[in-house]
Amino acid sequence: MRKLCARCIPHFLTEHQKKERVRICKQNLAIFESNRRRLYDVITGDESWFYHRKISSKQSNASWVSEGEKARTVVRRGRFDRKTMFSIFFKSNGPVCITYLEGGKTIDHETYIDSCLKPIVSFINEQRPQSSTKNIKFHHDNARPHIHKNVISFLESNKFTIMEHPPYSPDLAPSDYWLFSYIKQRLHDHSDEESLKSEIVEIVNSIPKSEWKKTFDKLLERMRLCIENKGDYFEHLM
Numbered sequence: 001m002r003k004l005c006a007r008c009i010p011h012f013l014t015e016h017q018k019k020e021r022v023r024i025c026k027q028n029l030a031i032f033e034s035n036r037r038r039l040y041d042v043i044t045g046d047e048s049w050f051y052h053r054k055i056s057s058k059q060s061n062a063s064w065v066s067e068g069e070k071a072r073t074v075v076r077r078g079r080f081d082r083k084t085m086f087s088i089f090f091k092s093n094g095p096v097c098i099t100y101l102e103g104g105k106t107i108d109h110e111t112y113i114d115s116c117l118k119p120i121v122s123f124i125n126e127q128r129p130q131s132s133t134k135n136i137k138f139h140h141d142n143a144r145p146h147i148h149k150n151v152i153s154f155l156e157s158n159k160f161t162i163m164e165h166p167p168y169s170p171d172l173a174p175s176d177y178w179l180f181s182y183i184k185q186r187l188h189d190h191s192d193e194e195s196l197k198s199e200i201v202e203i204v205n206s207i208p209k210s211e212w213k214k215t216f217d218k219l220l221e222r223m224r225l226c227i228e229n230k231g232d233y234f235e236h237l238m
Helices: 017-033 109-127 149-157 175-186 193-206 209-228
Strands: 042-051 083-091 095-100 137-139
Touching: 017 209, 042 095, 042 109, 042 175, 083 109, 083 137, 083 193, 095 109, 095 193, 109 149, 175 193, 175 209
Parallel strands: 042 137
Antiparallel strands: 042 083, 083 095
16 A cells, blocks of 8 residues: 655644544544444545656656766656546445546536536446435545535435545545555556546456455544544554
């Protein structure tokens, strides 16, 4: 399980934010541990930019050089490198929905509903024609499109239970602490969005079921660590 990089999280949490992290973790843990909210009833996910051109990580670019010898050239990401925003949602037994926005577009609340939430509802209705979204818990972070009143209304009208998520907490979001980096480390260069999507789908579908379950078990472990660490970031304890 990877550790979040320093730029992924704020450098400083206020006391109020720490208390909120503890409160929400305690609330969610209590529900899970009382079996009122089973892990396989949870759908979680997020959106992220995926670049079409792969570059080496900073770590793999590091090298030893002799005194007086020039360091080798390091390839860095260009400002205008082509990228596509993908949304990926999943459960503890595997993926639910993978969508992308064409032409380098970003996401707003309307796009979020149309390109992410509606396909998720269709997937669930197909998988669970009798019960549909009943008892399904929906987890995402507090990005502005996610907390828009129209998004909340859509989720509630489709009878999802919305799981509360503390602000500034990528360390409590499975997409951030596991899935996105897992995919990006395995991608190759791609000339177009469809080619990129095909490989992302291939990578996601190749992940063993045990790994999906493990990352949800890790979510509970991370909630406990957050509580034990009084709401502060806990990556150094992982």
